[in-house]
Amino acid sequence: MTEVVAATFRQKTKKSKLIEEGVRCGIFLCALASVLTTFGIILVLAKEAIPFFREVSLVDFLFGTKWNALILPRSFGVLPLLMGTMLIVIGAGLIALPVGLASAIYLSEFASQRVRKTVKPVLEILAGIPTVVYGYFALTGITPILKSFNDEIPVFNALSASIVVAVMILPMVASLCDDALKAVPRSLRDGGYALGSTKTEVSLKIVVPAALSGIVASFVLAFSRAIGETMAVTLAAGGTPKMTLNPLESIQTMTAYIVQVATGDIEHGSISYHSLYAVGGLLFLITLAANLLSYKILKKYREEYE
Amino acid sequence: MTSSEHSSAPEFNSRLERRRAFSTIFKNSCAILSWLCIGVLGFLLVHIFSSGWEWISFDFIKNAPSRMPHKAGLFSALMGTIWIIVTTAAIAIPVGVSSALYLEEYAKKNRLNSFIEINISNLAGVPSIVYGILGLTLFVRFMKLGPSVLSGALTLSLLILPVIIIASREAIKAVPNSIRLSAFALGATQFQTVFHHVLPAAMPGIMTGVILALSRAIGETAPILMVGAVAYVSRAPHGIMDGFTALPIQIYNWAREAKVEFEGLAAGGIIVLLLVLFMMNSVAILIRNKTQKAQS
Amino acid sequence: MTPVDEAKKTSEKELMNKRPKSTKPESKISSGDKENDLRNAELKGEGVVISYGSDQAVKGVDIAFPSNKITAVIGPSGCGKSTLLRAFNRMNDFILGAKVEGSLMYKDMDLYDKNIDPVEVRLRIGMVFQKPNPFPKTIFKNIAWAPQINGYTGDIAELVETSLKRAALWNEVSDRLHDSALGLSGGQQQRLCIARSLAMKPEVLLMDEPCSALDPVSTSHIEDLMLELKEQYTIVIVTHNMQQAARVSDYTAFMDSGNLVEFDETSTIFTNPKEQRTEDYVSGRFG
Numbered sequence: 001m002t003e004v005v006a007a008t009f010r011q012k013t014k015k016s017k018l019i020e021e022g023v024r025c026g027i028f029l030c031a032l033a034s035v036l037t038t039f040g041i042i043l044v045l046a047k048e049a050i051p052f053f054r055e056v057s058l059v060d061f062l063f064g065t066k067w068n069a070l071i072l073p074r075s076f077g078v079l080p081l082l083m084g085t086m087l088i089v090i091g092a093g094l095i096a097l098p099v100g101l102a103s104a105i106y107l108s109e110f111a112s113q114r115v116r117k118t119v120k121p122v123l124e125i126l127a128g129i130p131t132v133v134y135g136y137f138a139l140t141g142i143t144p145i146l147k148s149f150n151d152e153i154p155v156f157n158a159l160s161a162s163i164v165v166a167v168m169i170l171p172m173v174a175s176l177c178d179d180a181l182k183a184v185p186r187s188l189r190d191g192g193y194a195l196g197s198t199k200t201e202v203s204l205k206i207v208v209p210a211a212l213s214g215i216v217a218s219f220v221l222a223f224s225r226a227i228g229e230t231m232a233v234t235l236a237a238g239g240t241p242k243m244t245l246n247p248l249e250s251i252q253t254m255t256a257y258i259v260q261v262a263t264g265d266i267e268h269g270s271i272s273y274h275s276l277y278a279v280g281g282l283l284f285l286i287t288l289a290a291n292l293l294s295y296k297i298l299k300k301y302r303e304e305y306e
Numbered sequence: 307m308t309s310s311e312h313s314s315a316p317e318f319n320s321r322l323e324r325r326r327a328f329s330t331i332f333k334n335s336c337a338i339l340s341w342l343c344i345g346v347l348g349f350l351l352v353h354i355f356s357s358g359w360e361w362i363s364f365d366f367i368k369n370a371p372s373r374m375p376h377k378a379g380l381f382s383a384l385m386g387t388i389w390i391i392v393t394t395a396a397i398a399i400p401v402g403v404s405s406a407l408y409l410e411e412y413a414k415k416n417r418l419n420s421f422i423e424i425n426i427s428n429l430a431g432v433p434s435i436v437y438g439i440l441g442l443t444l445f446v447r448f449m450k451l452g453p454s455v456l457s458g459a460l461t462l463s464l465l466i467l468p469v470i471i472i473a474s475r476e477a478i479k480a481v482p483n484s485i486r487l488s489a490f491a492l493g494a495t496q497f498q499t500v501f502h503h504v505l506p507a508a509m510p511g512i513m514t515g516v517i518l519a520l521s522r523a524i525g526e527t528a529p530i531l532m533v534g535a536v537a538y539v540s541r542a543p544h545g546i547m548d549g550f551t552a553l554p555i556q557i558y559n560w561a562r563e564a565k566v567e568f569e570g571l572a573a574g575g576i577i578v579l580l581l582v583l584f585m586m587n588s589v590a591i592l593i594r595n596k597t598q599k600a601q602s
Numbered sequence: 603m604t605p606v607d608e609a610k611k612t613s614e615k616e617l618m619n620k621r622p623k624s625t626k627p628e629s630k631i632s633s634g635d636k637e638n639d640l641r642n643a644e645l646k647g648e649g650v651v652i653s654y655g656s657d658q659a660v661k662g663v664d665i666a667f668p669s670n671k672i673t674a675v676i677g678p679s680g681c682g683k684s685t686l687l688r689a690f691n692r693m694n695d696f697i698l699g700a701k702v703e704g705s706l707m708y709k710d711m712d713l714y715d716k717n718i719d720p721v722e723v724r725l726r727i728g729m730v731f732q733k734p735n736p737f738p739k740t741i742f743k744n745i746a747w748a749p750q751i752n753g754y755t756g757d758i759a760e761l762v763e764t765s766l767k768r769a770a771l772w773n774e775v776s777d778r779l780h781d782s783a784l785g786l787s788g789g790q791q792q793r794l795c796i797a798r799s800l801a802m803k804p805e806v807l808l809m810d811e812p813c814s815a816l817d818p819v820s821t822s823h824i825e826d827l828m829l830e831l832k833e834q835y836t837i838v839i840v841t842h843n844m845q846q847a848a849r850v851s852d853y854t855a856f857m858d859s860g861n862l863v864e865f866d867e868t869s870t871i872f873t874n875p876k877e878q879r880t881e882d883y884v885s886g887r888f889g
Binding site for chain 1: 320325326328329332333335337339340341342343344346347349350353357400401402404405408409412413421422426427428429431432433434435436437438439440442443464467468471495496497498501521522524525526527531532557558561562569572576579587
């Protein structure tokens with residue numbers, strides 16, 4: 001009897017050991033997929049950008065002020081595209097960062113549970129709306145309003161794109177700042193109140209400084225997200241790369257350019273085609289740097305409250 | 307102890323009235339800004355619904371896109387979206403959940419695994435258009451899959467993979483350790499513990515994360531625009547190697563047209579898209595609420 | 603050894619020698635004084651009922667805290683002593699659903715009067731919390747923050763120095779005022795919090811188990827501090843530690859399940875209480 005039992009157990013272990021190893025390998029390979037993706041991105045961008053940089057020097061690319069990729073005479077200075085991106089990003093930031101932070105302060109320091117329950121889901125909904133919808137909204141909703149103030153404003157302009165990108169990144173800023181503020185322990189606020197200060201004083205002078213690393217990290221992340229934004233700016237900001245600080249003009253961002261090349265009739269293998277990868281590479285590096293910066297800020301300057 | 311008497315030692319010039327007033331003004335300003343967000347959402351929805359509502363009809367869903375606004379419809383785009391999302395789900399869910407299981411249940415703390423984790427966090431922050439570039443170059447051209455549903459699905463899978471992994475990890479982490487320990491104590495192997503006990507327990511949380519990731523994928527335009535735009539397609543796909551168009555792409559194309567009617571069509575398309583997203587998110591929230599109730 | 607360490611060692615040694623051998627409190631107050639003290643008490647409460655939602659934490663308490671004396675409030679966990687304490691500087695205002703009824707008075711002013719700004723209450727009635735909670739700022743900033751907000755007209759640096767001296771912390775931190783307060787030890791942080799409260803020149807100091815998170819040496823530092831401070835301030839201390847109450851307080855209030863069971867001179871409470879429940883508690887039969 002015992003031999004039968006022992007035999008059953010022994011067999012089971014051998015078979016299950018095989019399954020164990022098999023499963024382990026299988027899911028490990030799946031986990032590697034993410035690493036492969038990163039390598040894939042870097043490889044693809046580098047490989048396809050090399051033909052571009054054989055013809056255009058890095059200096060000309062990074063510091064040139066004329067971007068004329070599709071018609072002769074060609075020039076490939078990326079600054080107009082970079083400036084277009086920055087114009088929108090900074091414009092969006094000027095709106096979204098203060099409003100987002102103020103909302104976060106309101107929600108975490110002042111608002112009742114009832115208000116929180118109403119406003120937070122709204123923020124989540126705003127965050128979930130696809131960017132093409134925002135692009136449409138900028139084109140058909142915001143620009144007409146701007147035009148009603150000043151008819152000279154062109155249909156494609158940086159301002160309406162900025163406004164709409166601001167609405168897009170606002171939920172992210174508000175949510176992350178709210179998390180950072182909520183992480184400040186209650187005892188710090190109590191200590192402040194007990195010394196005879198108003199709620200605003202405690203919020204602004206004790207809680208916000210204590211949560212500063214989280215707040216700044218959220219700003220950097222929002223910045224990174226705005227840089228990578230594609231559809232809204234493609235629809236609303238235009239396709240004319242130029243060096244300008246005027247938000248009422250039509251410009252082109254790096255992302256919009258990439259879409260233009262990919263969806264246009266660009267000859268595969270031509271330098272214009274490869275410029276897509278150069279710009280894409282630059283975009284990737286900038287957002288990567290921003291994400292790393294945000295991560296470092298969080299790690300290095302996180303306040304220890306204990 | 308009104309503010310007319312000195313409320314504290316004479317060396318203090320407390321000016322409490324002024325500070326109290328400032329506190330109220332600040333609080334109200336922050337409140338106004340918060341409610342402004344709700345206002346913007348309201349404005350957006352009203353604007354879209356007012357433009358698009360008249361275009362919603364059965365025909366709208368049934369018809370293929372057309373140069374003539376009154377004959378244009380969403381059918382190909384809807385079918386394209388469905389094909390892509392189903393394929394994406396078929397790829398991304400197994401890979402994503404497996405990765406999460408590996409990282410939570412199997413991986414030891416070594417350099418390789420930390421590297422994998424860092425990669426996932428980084429990838430979550432890469433702009434979607436970079437995924438589009440990757441998809442175009444790798445799947446469409448290099449692997450010669452062409453501008454097909456499969457290419458689009460692979461690209462989108464890579465895009466939402468970090469989201470699924472992160473959400474699944476949270477769900478798996480939330481499974482009480484006692485479940486694992488009791489399974490082990492009964493002589494279960496790791497495979498049995500993970501796949502028969504931990505995974506089912508984490509399933510609701512994983513499903514919520516998956517649904518949210520998929521709803522994000524549905525709305526993504528840039529990556530599939532890059533992949534699929536090499537061919538202009540107006541018919542619904544019949545297989546995963548077929549060319550495709552998708553809901554957000556259709557909206558994008560309509561929004562770019564000059565004729566005013568197309569503006570309304572675009573709005574109509576957006577309404578359909580938002581409805582689909584709304585339904586998916588509601589399902590996800592329902593699942594989340596049901597599990598929270600069951601656990602408490 | 604740095605001078606600071608040396609100073610610490612010497613003070614530790616002195617403490618060891620100063621400690622009285624018996625824990626039996628000496629009778630410090632005569633009964634005539636007690637009548638006077640209670641009559642002249644400026645901080646008092648009548649019919650105080652405090653509830654959180656439907657839960658009554660304090661069920662009708664009449665109490666008076668004699669001025670310039672230390673009153674200890676003792677009792678088992680959950681008896682409502684901290685809740686009662688927090689009512690006197692309106693810290694319960696921050697707890698959702700907390701309701702305070704009855705009359706709580708300071709110098710014949712109703713603390714919960716509609717016309718009174720809670721901030722004003724807290725300017726005159728300060729509080730030290732159970733767990734030290736210095737701001738994540740410099741030592742200097744911790745103390746200077748509240749006075750600056752409240753428009754202190756004198757010399758801030760002087761105020762910081764005086765407060766730190768009063769809290770018996772000056773010698774240990776005078777050379778690093780602009781270092782982070784979080785670098786201090788637990789006992790030092792708590793003394794910093796006391797200095798911080800003192801800088802606002804309150805008249806009353808409420809202390810909610812101030813030593814429960816500290817080691818014995820720090821605890822005795824703070825107890826000595828309390829004995830010095832009572833000459834200028836009215837002190838109310840909530841404590842779990844009966845020996846501590848016996849050591850430092852003049853009066854003791856014993857609470858149980860939201861009721862004030864007995865209030866009397868400390869010596870009486872610990873040696874000859876009038877209520878059986880008090881006797882049971884102080885002799886360790888429960889709580």
